[in-house]
Amino acid sequence: MSEFFSQGGYAFFVWSAYGMGLALLVAEMLLLRRERRTILARLGRLARLRNLDR
Amino acid sequence: MKINWFKYSSPATFYTLAGRLIPWFAAVAALLTLAGLYWGFFETPDRLGGSNPQKEYYRIIFLHVPAAWLSMWLYVVLAGWSAVGLVFNTRLSYMMAVATAPTGAIFTFIALWTGSFWGRTSWGTWWDWDPRLTSELILLFLYIGYMALHSAIDDVRRADRSSALLALVGLVCIPIIFWSINCPDPNQCAALHQRSSLDRIDPNILWAMLVTTLGLWAYSFAVVFARARGVILTREAEAQWVRDLIAAEAKA
Numbered sequence: 001m002s003e004f005f006s007q008g009g010y011a012f013f014v015w016s017a018y019g020m021g022l023a024l025l026v027a028e029m030l031l032l033r034r035e036r037r038t039i040l041a042r043l044g045r046l047a048r049l050r051n052l053d054r
Numbered sequence: 055m056k057i058n059w060f061k062y063s064s065p066a067t068f069y070t071l072a073g074r075l076i077p078w079f080a081a082v083a084a085l086l087t088l089a090g091l092y093w094g095f096f097e098t099p100d101r102l103g104g105s106n107p108q109k110e111y112y113r114i115i116f117l118h119v120p121a122a123w124l125s126m127w128l129y130v131v132l133a134g135w136s137a138v139g140l141v142f143n144t145r146l147s148y149m150m151a152v153a154t155a156p157t158g159a160i161f162t163f164i165a166l167w168t169g170s171f172w173g174r175t176s177w178g179t180w181w182d183w184d185p186r187l188t189s190e191l192i193l194l195f196l197y198i199g200y201m202a203l204h205s206a207i208d209d210v211r212r213a214d215r216s217s218a219l220l221a222l223v224g225l226v227c228i229p230i231i232f233w234s235i236n237c238p239d240p241n242q243c244a245a246l247h248q249r250s251s252l253d254r255i256d257p258n259i260l261w262a263m264l265v266t267t268l269g270l271w272a273y274s275f276a277v278v279f280a281r282a283r284g285v286i287l288t289r290e291a292e293a294q295w296v297r298d299l300i301a302a303e304a305k306a
Contacts, residue, residue, distance in 0.1 A: 008110035017114045017168040032280045043300045
């Protein structure tokens, strides 16, 4: 297993490359989830405002 | 069988369809990406000989090449939706274009970043103004330019049309990136970047790369659909179906 992580002494290069890829994809998914919650919350507030008008 | 494609160009229909498809694309993405990377890390030689000897660091290829392919492919998709939007004036096409751009930009950045770490080990430099690297950098700026232009114009329909035009003009970059290493006469390609050698590559490396590419392609479908659903909700906030949806959500 440690052989896998050391990548023949090139661990810094291999894992920096894969680490950035993983970080960006995870960040993208988390941002999308937060964005969806924000939109739904805003539309919910909008709907409650409309109900007050009636 | 005749399919009425315009039925799916209705944002309401697409919103539901995309919502149903996202979990499937996400599952396929996780499965294929992990399988491809496992194959790439455990079923391939540690070192490669030949005219361009490589040590373990070549394994960056399993992220580098799929990201680079997707960066170009997603740009073609972005320009395609822009063209459909300009020709048919369909709202959903523009929404798809807007939803595609950030993911394309992310893959372009990943291709550049991973290439930099591979370049440092393989060529001894993080960066070079080589045709392939430079044209890929311009692609990143095109994605950023598309998103910046779109967000700089307040009127959404004008923003859609102007940035669609930018996307179409920028399409010229894609063949430049492709031919920057694939030109017919190798001596005409003054590139540091190695030429494409898919026909001579170890089949294990090739297949690991292709499977990872399919996985990340499925990932792109999932996140682009998710982002498009957000864009649809925002833009159609006044539509009755969105109101019904929010009311049902409030009850739940």
